[in-house]
Amino acid sequence: MRYSKLFLPTTRETPAEAEVISHQLLLRAGCIRKLTSGLYTYLPLGLMAMQKVAAIVREEMNRAGAQELLMPMVQPADLWQESGRWQKYGAELLRFKDRHQRDYCLGPTHEEVITDIARRELHSYRQLPVNLYQVQTKFRDEIRPRFGLMRGREFVMKDAYSFDVDDEAAGKSYRIMKEAYHRIFQRCGLSFRAVEADSGSIGGSFSHEFMVLADTGEDTLVICSSCEYAANVEKAAVALSEAGSAAEGTAALTRVETPGMKKVDRVADFLDVTPADIIKTMVFLADGEPVAVLVRGDRQVQEVKLKNLLGAAEVEPIDDDTVWKLTKLPVGYMGPVDIQIRLVADQEVMRMTDAIAGANEKGMHLRGVNPGRDFTPELVGDLRQITSEDGCPACGGRLSFTEGIEVGHIFKLGTSYSEALKATYQDKDGVDKPFVMGCYGIGVSRVVAAAIEQNHDDNGIIFPLPLAPFQVIVLNLGMKNEAISSAAEQLYRDLQDRGIEVLLDDRDERPGSKFKDADLIGIPYRATVGKVYEKDGMVELRLRATGETTMLPFESAGKQIATMIREELEQLQQSFD
Ligand code: ATP
Ligand code: MG
Secondary structure, eight states: OBGGGSOOOOOSSOOTTOOSHHHHHHHHTTSEEEEETTEEEEOHHHHHHHHHHHHHHHHHHHHTTOEEOOOOSEEEHHHHHHHTHHHHSGGGSOEEEOTTOOEEEEOSOOHHHHHHHHHHHOOBGGGOOEEEEEEEEEEOOOSSOBTGGGBOSEEEEEEEEEEESSHHHHHHHHHHHHHHHHHHHHHTTOOEEEEEOOOTTSOTTOEEEEEEEOTTOSEEEEEESSSSOEEETTTOOOOOOGGGOOOOOOOOOEEEEOTTOOSHHHHHHHHTOOGGGBEEEEEEEETTEEEEEEEETTOOBOHHHHHHHHTOSOEEEOOHHHHHHHHOOOTTSOOSTTOSSEEEEEGGGGGOOSEEEEOSSTTEEEEEEOBTTTBOOSEEEOOBOOOTTSOOTTTOOOEEEEEEEEEEEEEEEETHHHHHTTOEEEOTTSOEEEOEEEEEEEEHHHHHHHHHHHSEETTEEOOOGGGOSOSEEEEEOOTTOHHHHHHHHHHHHHHHHTTOOEEEEOSSOOHHHHHHHHHHHTOSEEEEESHHHHHHSEEEEEETTTOOEEEEEHHHHHHHHHHHHHHHHHHHHHTTO
């Protein structure tokens, strides 16, 4: 491809609306343009990178025995009513009517549609296992679409669904996908980690997320320094230490004035105790109903754990004014004693004795609060965020924390969808049984953003070679110089003949501009044909990632560059064989 013909509108300025680096660079490097909130056009360069991801995904899915199909994006409401998700899915599901007033939605995911296919077309155990996937545009009406391709409303996903005869076979399908995902992200040239993920009501370690490690990630991962344990903080279970189980509390319940003391730290200072002596009470909205949640004063509520304990579809924090409107409870002075709304507690709170808590009256707290004696929560469980002081849930070892971007999610579904949709097959004895299912997603467009979050510098994108729109950019720095121009053209053709994806910068621009754009768009190999060629017959090869430069004799430059690229790609492929 010739740069002069390529539709590649780069810009020098950092767009004000872009908060994270991948969003800024995707805009500046002419990869995407915004249509409206959460909706982007992929310009040629961005589309090329995304198609690179999709190609790797397809190769590895096929290799793992999955088969590609393509389902409609528009889905009829009746299927969603059968699964129960028409009611449950919430506002992320975009619903609309057709001209006959029939209800539809735009597919955010395809469990319903694929289960419908299975119940119509798969009848016997002899046809199983089956794993079907697609690469398709999804729509989710996200509350906060942001960060460009990272969290769009429309985005490209690979979604796969497996159907098996029983749990054991489904476990095997799951392991095959887990292995395929390792290969995919490895081949994309990304630094990533598979972690145990929250699997909602199903429980167990039947869900893994694949995280690209990057500071800007929206997810936090806990990693054990002694064993293999790695999990999303949403999932990481807090082990209660045995040492913590103290004697019974004996103090009487007394009221104490704490004027203006709304924050835990201030109450602690004022009463000369530590935050660990205070019971913190917070109100959340669970499926629209206010629930008071108790954690120790120095702890944070983990909302996903709360959602699971309550069996709620949605849990959200609410601001002080709304708490007051809904419950008439004074924020900052709330407490569990005689509280009039639903009450749940973190397990650790139930071990506290003679604690401090709000009195549900402005400017007042209670001393000598004892669980069991003074209040009884409706539910008790592991509700708080794990911290670095907690031991590893698997081995007790030391934990460290790191940020990640979720690029893939694999999930053992069991029979929830097949039972709801009555999707069955006949086993060996002619008995009808529900399929045991799994589902496996990859955010194909998000991978492009994640790759840039992980690989960039002040000058622009540094595409990992396997995802780069072009592998090499050849700079012609003598547009008006016959010898230089014809050498650049020759190198360009030579690389093309060797099957290398090459971009020739043949624009009538100053060298400085050409260098800047080459850096910005992040092409891994840059070959410059300029004055040094004219003088010494050499081509300068520069690696975008390291800045390392080498001089190559013009005659062998094409061959040498092609070899380097092949070797780099092969290395990524081989590391798991
Ligand atoms: P998240 O927690 O980020 O909202 P999710 O759990 O809703 O993700 P899944 O339903 O598991 O995501 O979707 C599969 C994959 O699709 C995710 O791992 C992610 O890579 C990608 N994905 C999900 N939502 C978006 C989005 N709004 N924009 C881009 N990619 C997305
Ligand atoms: Mg989501």
